[in-house]
Amino acid sequence: MFGYTFQWKQALARLPQMLDGAIVTMQIAVLSMLIGIVLAILLTTFRLSGSRVLGGVATTWVEVARNTPALFQIYMAHFGLGSFGIHLSPYLSLLVGITFNNAGYLAENFRGALKAIPDTQARAGRSLGMTALQSFRHIVMPQMLRIAFLPMTNQMVWAVLMTSLGVTVGMNTDLFGVTQALNALTFRTFELFAIAAVIFYLIVKVIQTAARLIAWRLFRY
Amino acid sequence: MKTSILGAALVAATAFAGAAHADKLDDIISSGILRCAVVLDFPPMGMRDAQNNPIGFDVDYCNDLAAALGVTAEIVETPFPERIPALMAGRVDVGVASTSDTLERAKTVGMSIPYYAFENAVVAREGVEMADWEGMKGKTVGATAGTYEAIWLEGKINEWGEGTFRPYQTQADVFLALSQGQLDATVSTVEVANANVASGNFPGIRVVDKAPMVPDYVSLFTMRQEYGLLNYLNLFVNQQVRTGRYAELYTKWVGEGEPANLSIPGVYR
Numbered sequence: 001m002f003g004y005t006f007q008w009k010q011a012l013a014r015l016p017q018m019l020d021g022a023i024v025t026m027q028i029a030v031l032s033m034l035i036g037i038v039l040a041i042l043l044t045t046f047r048l049s050g051s052r053v054l055g056g057v058a059t060t061w062v063e064v065a066r067n068t069p070a071l072f073q074i075y076m077a078h079f080g081l082g083s084f085g086i087h088l089s090p091y092l093s094l095l096v097g098i099t100f101n102n103a104g105y106l107a108e109n110f111r112g113a114l115k116a117i118p119d120t121q122a123r124a125g126r127s128l129g130m131t132a133l134q135s136f137r138h139i140v141m142p143q144m145l146r147i148a149f150l151p152m153t154n155q156m157v158w159a160v161l162m163t164s165l166g167v168t169v170g171m172n173t174d175l176f177g178v179t180q181a182l183n184a185l186t187f188r189t190f191e192l193f194a195i196a197a198v199i200f201y202l203i204v205k206v207i208q209t210a211a212r213l214i215a216w217r218l219f220r221y
Numbered sequence: 222m223k224t225s226i227l228g229a230a231l232v233a234a235t236a237f238a239g240a241a242h243a244d245k246l247d248d249i250i251s252s253g254i255l256r257c258a259v260v261l262d263f264p265p266m267g268m269r270d271a272q273n274n275p276i277g278f279d280v281d282y283c284n285d286l287a288a289a290l291g292v293t294a295e296i297v298e299t300p301f302p303e304r305i306p307a308l309m310a311g312r313v314d315v316g317v318a319s320t321s322d323t324l325e326r327a328k329t330v331g332m333s334i335p336y337y338a339f340e341n342a343v344v345a346r347e348g349v350e351m352a353d354w355e356g357m358k359g360k361t362v363g364a365t366a367g368t369y370e371a372i373w374l375e376g377k378i379n380e381w382g383e384g385t386f387r388p389y390q391t392q393a394d395v396f397l398a399l400s401q402g403q404l405d406a407t408v409s410t411v412e413v414a415n416a417n418v419a420s421g422n423f424p425g426i427r428v429v430d431k432a433p434m435v436p437d438y439v440s441l442f443t444m445r446q447e448y449g450l451l452n453y454l455n456l457f458v459n460q461q462v463r464t465g466r467y468a469e470l471y472t473k474w475v476g477e478g479e480p481a482n483l484s485i486p487g488v489y490r
Binding site: 007078079082083085087089167168169170181184187189 | 371
């Protein structure tokens, strides 16, 4: 029947190593979000540009990012590019994979947010003498980012959770990688992964609370 | 009336006591199925043939064990890092998965006497300057997460203070990474290294040297408290050697030559 004996002390002794891993996890998630937002704005601009080539690039990116598993995207960044002689470290492969995914989802969020902003806003800017770019930058984009703020929070949470896929490409310094390495060494599977789950939960809770506070600041008139 | 109630109670108590004393060995025999965790990307110990059927030393070993128990073997493909979790989760009864008998693992599961012993080889990518195992110093190296050789290799990297260690989830990923150039070198069992170099599936790799490691003794494993089954496994390993089946399987899967001695002079186990 149930033959597992818990050894929490042995697992808790590894907590400092797991917390170091949590810092790496946060680092990757934050970096992938920052780069992802820039790329998503670029992809959104490509779609609005009217150019068939640029629009095609943006659409392909979004389609692949949204319709294939994140694991596939990370694996391809490591082993797929590796087939062509492009070697990314596990850290970079994970970052590239998650950023690719983030950019795709965020571009769709931005597109939705843009649709929610009436055309008259941009036209009002133009009638005040702004160029199209100035009107986009100073009037449309701030509104777009505000509308897309909560979906961005969701994506940030997803980015944190996606870091767990790094083990498939040899990542062993993030929270999941450290946990898996400790598990391979000691096989205190339940205890170690339970602690990791609690840390993941707390990270996500902190992000959600911070987002709620920022949203409260942003959305009050 | 009272006698019949007492009789029924005695029958019930006996049945209950019988059920309470049934152990894993009894469970396997009565279920008619032995579920073995086997790693199938670890040739020649475990792999798949052209028809996708599991084959290899460990697969035959599981079949032999099932035949001895008078039950049917069920091969459960289990990657290296998931061998012991699969047992703890009740997905398999026994691990026949080239599992090194480390003291750390023995805290969690019960291990039989060794049923095989590996030596390890250093495998490098062509173009990487490496004359012997010490050439791995400062290089990017990797191995399958959680294996005996991975633990040794990571320890060496820490001892040298230079170089990078990358753990991959499967043996196939390690050799793919090596073949692609993501890794400069790896350490794997001599059997696996030779099989992978000869297969041609991973072009541009070569065996450089033997790794200076204590032979990697591997054991069958089951739940730590299942003494009945552990005793049976120990006797089974002993029987495999004394009947010549161990040597027979060695010739079939590894090749000509003498299989490694499974006993160590001067110790009981």
